[in-house]
Amino acid sequence: MIRFTQTVTLFLLAFIATGRAEDNGKRAVRDEIKAVIREGHYPGISILLIHKGEVIMREAHGVVNIDTEEPFAVDQLCWLASTGKMFTATLMAKLVDEGVLSFDDPIADTFPEFSKIKFRDGGASPKRPILLRHALSHTSGLPGNQWMKQNGITEEDPKYRSYFFAKTPVEFIDGCIRMGLAVEPGSRMLYGRPIDLSACVAEKLTGKPFTRLMEEKVFAPLGLENTTIQPTKADLDKLAPLYQSDTSGVFEPDNFGLEVAERQANRLSTAGGGVYSTLDDLGVLMQLHLNHGKHNGVQLIEAETLRKLYQPQPGTNGRYGLAFQIMKNTINGESTLYNHPGYSGPVAWFDFERQLAGVLLMQSNTVGRGKHHQRILDRIHEMIPTASNSAAAPPTPQPVSPDKETLATHQFKLIFDSPFNDPKLIGPQSPLWRRESMIGSNNSGQHRQAPARRHAAWYDKYFEKTAFIRDGVLVQRGFVADSDMPGFVSRDAGDAPRNYAYTDPDPRDKSKGEVNFADFEIHTSWFDTFALKSVDGKQVPVLPTDTLVESKDYWGQPGKTDTRSPDITFSPGTYFEIEVNFEDMKALSHRHSFWLMPASANSAYDSDPANGVEIDIYEHELAREPGTPVGDGPNLNEGLLMKCIGGSTNPPSTVNELRKDGKTLILVPGINRGWHQIGLLWTEEKLVWFVDGKACVKDTGLVPQVDMFMILSREANTGATKSDEPHSLKMDGERIPHDAGLFGRNVATPENRNLIKAGEDEVKVRYVRAWKIAE
Numbered sequence: 103m104i105r106f107t108q109t110v111t112l113f114l115l116a117f118i119a120t121g122r123a124e125d126n127g128k129r130a131v132r133d134e135i136k137a138v139i140r141e142g143h144y145p146g147i148s149i150l151l152i153h154k155g156e157v158i159m160r161e162a163h164g165v166v167n168i169d170t171e172e173p174f175a176v177d178q179l180c181w182l183a184s185t186g187k188m189f190t191a192t193l194m195a196k197l198v199d200e201g202v203l204s205f206d207d208p209i210a211d212t213f214p215e216f217s218k219i220k221f222r223d224g225g226a227s228p229k230r231p232i233l234l235r236h237a238l239s240h241t242s243g244l245p246g247n248q249w250m251k252q253n254g255i256t257e258e259d260p261k262y263r264s265y266f267f268a269k270t271p272v273e274f275i276d277g278c279i280r281m282g283l284a285v286e287p288g289s290r291m292l293y294g295r296p297i298d299l300s301a302c303v304a305e306k307l308t309g310k311p312f313t314r315l316m317e318e319k320v321f322a323p324l325g326l327e328n329t330t331i332q333p334t335k336a337d338l339d340k341l342a343p344l345y346q347s348d349t350s351g352v353f354e355p356d357n358f359g360l361e362v363a364e365r366q367a368n369r370l371s372t373a374g375g376g377v378y379s380t381l382d383d384l385g386v387l388m389q390l391h392l393n394h395g396k397h398n399g400v401q402l403i404e405a406e407t408l409r410k411l412y413q414p415q416p417g418t419n420g421r422y423g424l425a426f427q428i429m430k431n432t433i434n435g436e437s438t439l440y441n442h443p444g445y446s447g448p449v450a451w452f453d454f455e456r457q458l459a460g461v462l463l464m465q466s467n468t469v470g471r472g473k474h475h476q477r478i479l480d481r482i483h484e485m486i487p488t489a490s491n492s493a494a495a496p497p498t499p500q501p502v503s504p505d506k507e508t509l510a511t512h513q514f515k516l517i518f519d520s521p522f523n524d525p526k527l528i529g530p531q532s533p534l535w536r537r538e539s540m541i542g543s544n545n546s547g548q549h550r551q552a553p554a555r556r557h558a559a560w561y562d563k564y565f566e567k568t569a570f571i572r573d574g575v576l577v578q579r580g581f582v583a584d585s586d587m588p589g590f591v592s593r594d595a596g597d598a599p600r601n602y603a604y605t606d607p608d609p610r611d612k613s614k615g616e617v618n619f620a621d622f623e624i625h626t627s628w629f630d631t632f633a634l635k636s637v638d639g640k641q642v643p644v645l646p647t648d649t650l651v652e653s654k655d656y657w658g659q660p661g662k663t664d665t666r667s668p669d670i671t672f673s674p675g676t677y678f679e680i681e682v683n684f685e686d687m688k689a690l691s692h693r694h695s696f697w698l699m700p701a702s703a704n705s706a707y708d709s710d711p712a713n714g715v716e717i718d719i720y721e722h723e724l725a726r727e728p729g730t731p732v733g734d735g736p737n738l739n740e741g742l743l744m745k746c747i748g749g750s751t752n753p754p755s756t757v758n759e760l761r762k763d764g765k766t767l768i769l770v771p772g773i774n775r776g777w778h779q780i781g782l783l784w785t786e787e788k789l790v791w792f793v794d795g796k797a798c799v800k801d802t803g804l805v806p807q808v809d810m811f812m813i814l815s816r817e818a819n820t821g822a823t824k825s826d827e828p829h830s831l832k833m834d835g836e837r838i839p840h841d842a843g844l845f846g847r848n849v850a851t852p853e854n855r856n857l858i859k860a861g862e863d864e865v866k867v868r869y870v871r872a873w874k875i876a877e
Contacts, residue, residue, distance in 0.1 A: 127485025128159055134481045139164040142351030143466075143474050144447065146174030150385045150461040152392075153486055160381070166342045166465070168353055176381050179328065180342045180463050181359035183444030186377030187297065188387060189320055189329075191238060191425035194300055195407045196319045202307050205235040205410060205424065206776035209242075212303045213275045222282035230685055232287045233776060237299035238424040239291065239415035243283040246292030266295060269369035271302035291418045294374075297425065301373035312371045323402050324386050329379040331371050333363050337378060344446055345466040356467060359446060375445065381463050384450050388459035391440065392452040406502055412440050413868070414523055414574035433480055435488030449475050455488040499871060503679050503781030503792045512783075514677060514873035518670055521869040522576040575683075576867040578694070578814075670872075671809040672698065674786040677873045678719055678812075684774045686864040689857045693723035694865040696780075698810040715806050717746045717789065719782045722773065742768045742780070744791040744799045746806065756789070756801040768798045777868060783875070814867070 135147050146164030150157070162174040197203050208231035210217040220227050228243060236242040245255065245265075255262050265281040268274035278299070284292060301312040308315060313331045321329050330337060338360065345353040359378075366376050390397050394405035414420040414428055421428055429439045431453075441451030447464035462478060498516050501509065520527060569578045672678075680696055687694065698717040721743040745756035745766045758766045770778070770793050781792040786807065791799040857863045 125485070127481075131159065131478065131481040131485060132161070132163075134478050135163050138474050138477060143347070143468050143471075144464040145345065145353060145466060146464065147478075148174055148176050148178065148381050148461075148463045149478075150176075150381045151482065151486075152385055152389055152459040154457045155389075155393075162381075168343075168345070174342075177328070178342050178463065179333075179337060179340050179378060179380055180448065180465055181344060181362070181444075181446050182377045182379055182384070182448055183359070183362075183375045183446040185384070185442050185444035185446075185448045185450055186379070187374055187425040188391075188442050188450065189316065189377050190297065190300060190373040191411050192387065192390070192403070193304070193316055193320050194234070194238065194424070195403050195411060197304060197308075197315075198407050198410075199404050203234060203303060205233070205238070207234045207303070208232065208775070209234065209237065209275075209299055209303060212306050213271075215279065216275055219279050220282055222284060228283055228287050230287050231775065232299075234300060234303055235415065235424065236287050237296050237303075239418060239422055240293045240296060241288050241291050241415060241417040242296040242299065243285045243287040243289070244278055244292065244294075244296040245281060245284045246294030246296070248294070249284055249292045250294075267365070267369065271305050271370060274298060274302055274370055289417050291415075291422060297374040298370065298372055301371065312373065313366075320387075324383075324390060324397055326379070326383040326386060329377065329383045331376045331378070332366055333378045338363060341378065342465040347466050347468040349469075353466060358467075359465075381461055384448075384461045384463075385459060388450050388452045388461065392454070392457070392459045406500055409499065413521070416573040416575050416866075418573055420523065420574050431479065431483055433483040434486075437483075437488045439479075443472065443475065447471055456483070456486050458482075458486055501677055501679050501781060501871075501873060503779035503795060504677070504783065505792065505795055505797055508783060508790070508792075508797070512677070512875045514875055516871065517676075517874050518870070518872040520871070521574070522571050522867060523574040524571070527571065527576075574868070577864050578867070579862075579864045671811055672784075672872060673809045674784055674805070674807060675875055676784050677781060677875050678784070679779055679781045679869075679871045679873075680719065681777055681779050681868040682720075683777045683866040683868070684722055685776065686862075686866070687722070687724060687774065689724070689863040693721060693815075695719075695721040695815050696870075697721075697813050697815070698806075699813055700806070700808045700810055715746065715804070715808075717782070717784065717806060717810065718744060719791070720744050720780045736769050737771075738767075738769075740769050740771055740773050742770055742773060742793065742798075744768060744780075744782070746789055746801060746804045756799065756804055758798075759800040759802065760797060766799050768793065770794075770798075785875070812870075812872075814870070 131149070131151075135149060138144060139147060144164065145168050146162065146166050148162035149159055151159040160176055162176045162178070164174050165171050166174040166178055194203070194205070198205060208216075210231055216232065219232070222245075232242045232244075240246060245253075250256075250262070257263065257266075261277070261281050264273070264277035266277075268277045278296070304315055305312050310318075316331055320326070333341065341359065344356040344359045346356040347353050362372065362376060363378070366372060386397070390402065391408060395401055395403035395408050411424045411426050412428065413423055415422055415424065423440070425442070426440045427442050429441060429451075431437050431439055435455065437453050437455035439451045439453050441449055443449040445467055447466050447468060448462060450459075450461045452459045460482065462475065468474065499519065500514055569576060571577070682694075682696075684694065696719040698719070700715065722741070724739050743766060747755045756766050757764045768791075773793075778794055779792075783790040783792070784805075787805065788800060788802045789805055790797055
């Protein structure tokens with residue numbers, strides 16, 4: 103009895119104090135909600151705000167039922183519609199953590215028949231596979247809701263019914279194939295049903311129904327006792343009625359939420375809009391994400407896995423991740439809301455900058471609901487400004503490419519982070535990249551100050567022609583030049599002409615119908631393009647087809663273009679990681695590479711021959727036409743070269759201590775499909791390279807001790823020496839080339855040259871990061 107009295111007394115005192123000092127911000131939020139209801143946009147609204155882990159608002163206003171005028175309650179069960187997609191994304195992240203699936207898994211890996219899917223108009227096959235990532239971001243290429251409406255596809259269409267009303271994963275896969283693709287996978291967001299592919303994949307790989315997976319992996323661990331995908335009759339009896347409103351103050355009954363429940367009881371549960379939940383339960387899910395995957399002190403899902411859900415996906419204009427909408431808000435400091443609205447009215451979100459999780463529940467498909475949401479959000483953001491401390495930011499990225507032993511051995515402090523989510527990142531004013539004068543370079547197109555030193559630079563002009571940011575991804579591509587500019591001879595590297603070994607046409611290529619790339623030495627980069635043609639052993643520039651560069655601006659002449667590189671140097675004790683996608687790399691011998699060059703006096707042009715060394719984080723090029731038979735040998739199109747090259751060392755490059763044969767040409771099956779993390783651990787004692795969490799190259803013999811700049815290049819070139827010299831890498835990969843060219847003698851068919859001209863040969867980079875490492 104004494105305890106009870108004390109509790110009541112404390113509660114009353116707290117209540118009185120709160121009443122006396124009611125926050126003006128909360129009053130403004132409350133008044134805005136009441137105004138939205140009073141204006142006839144919604145019958146009722148409930149709100150939950152959790153700031154820095156504390157509930158600061160939890161209340162309901164208006165009515166839930168227009169006929170009975172029953173008040174809207176804070177524990178009201180509501181149909182979430184598309185807001186439930188965030189539950190699906192969370193489940194998928196959990197399955198990624200458990201190794202069940204990957205966001206970059208092709209759907210056809212789970213359902214081989216899916217490889218038969220074709221375009222609706224003409225029956226052509228897509229250029230790339232449909233990935234789980236595409237399903238979760240509505241970029242699968244399959245028709246979406248609005249697309250079908252615009253193209254007159256209705257429920258009377260048999261293909262529509264097999265697509266929308268399938269009862270099993272197999273039926274849905276068949277329905278997708280029958281429906282056919284509207285656009286190329288990964289190219290455009292068509293919002294709608296294709297997200298259900300994720301449920302099909304999860305069911306097939308685990309052998310469990312999607313509803314059971316959601317219960318076991320998400321609802322139960324989070325303690326969500328009032329959340330379900332298959333509501334019972336008792337649940338439906340207490341479900342908030344749904345309304346449709348096209349005119350303020352006019353609400354018509356809408357049975358869509360009940361229809362979805364009925365469908366789910368008889369067919370495949372929808373991953374896109376089948377969750378029924380409450381204010382508090384939805385708040386728990388938002389708080390899980392705000393806490394970087396922790397719930398009640400337990401790490402339920404890895405923070406780095408969740409980060410992948412929030413990354414803008416190609417084809418979405420930077421506005422959508424993996425089943426998460428991405429929205430900027432600017433009141434009291436810009437912040438990013440990761441959220442999802444729903445057909446039935448609700449929206450839930452979390453905001454790292456404000457350390458805020460929020461939920462608004464209402465049950466009316468009201469026209470213009472987004473602007474009504476925004477009115478309330480504006481009041482919330484006036485009340486809670488963005489935090490100034492770093493703890494409010496999203497979790498600091500940790501490396502994902504090293505193996506578990508390396509992750510356990512070292513501590514990682516992020517020192518360079520460039521996700522390509524802003525087009526300004528590659529512009530001249532970017533704070534991440536510095537301008538570097540090229541006046542000190544000694545070679546037109548190559549930088550070679552010690553034996554075998556070479557440098558393909560990043561440029562400061564015309565970057566929109568050769569590189570651009572599309573939907574949060576850096577896309578690099580190049581152009582082939584095909585017309586001469588006679589009368590100019592560039593400076594060369596040393597005494598010997600670079601291409602002395604080649605003639606055109608090369609008799610070894612003629613029988614294959616190939617042209618010798620020695621005579622079309624193409625170098626492309628982020629910021630410019632140029633080409634050099636070898637004539638009698640000397641290099642002269644040739645004009646690109648679209649005449650991008652005036653003659654006075656050619657590299658190697660006065661007025662040449664300055665380069666760009668990260669405004670930071672790196673030293674031993676660094677871990678580098680790049681996420682890259684080579685699947686649109688189409689032209690033979692067009693190389694993509696990421697490397698480090700010695701830095702001196704704030705320049706990547708260190709003229710000290712003793713430092714004639716470079717580290718190649720990776721190099722990758724195509725050895726043969728994509729799609730051609732591989733034969734009995736290895737598929738060298740799946741080769742990565744990762745090494746350190748010293749201009750005056752013997753041997754001249756890395757010896758791989760992880761392989762008995764010592765080769766550093768690493769075959770990575772699937773490297774030309776989907777996204778891959780490539781990493782390099784550089785300490786004073788060793789270099790260790792990683793691909794997707796597996797160490798593949800190690801060297802303790804040739805380890806640079808000088809500071810270095812980072813360089814990204816996209817190029818097609820010949821290699822610097824005769825193809826029959828002993829240090830040239832043959833097509834069987836038996837030796838490392840002196841000049842770092844993968845295959846020494848690079849050739850291409852005319853068709854491949856045309857691919858490059860047309861800009862159809864692309865490589866994508868999602869981010870570049872570097873960490874300082876400590877034991």
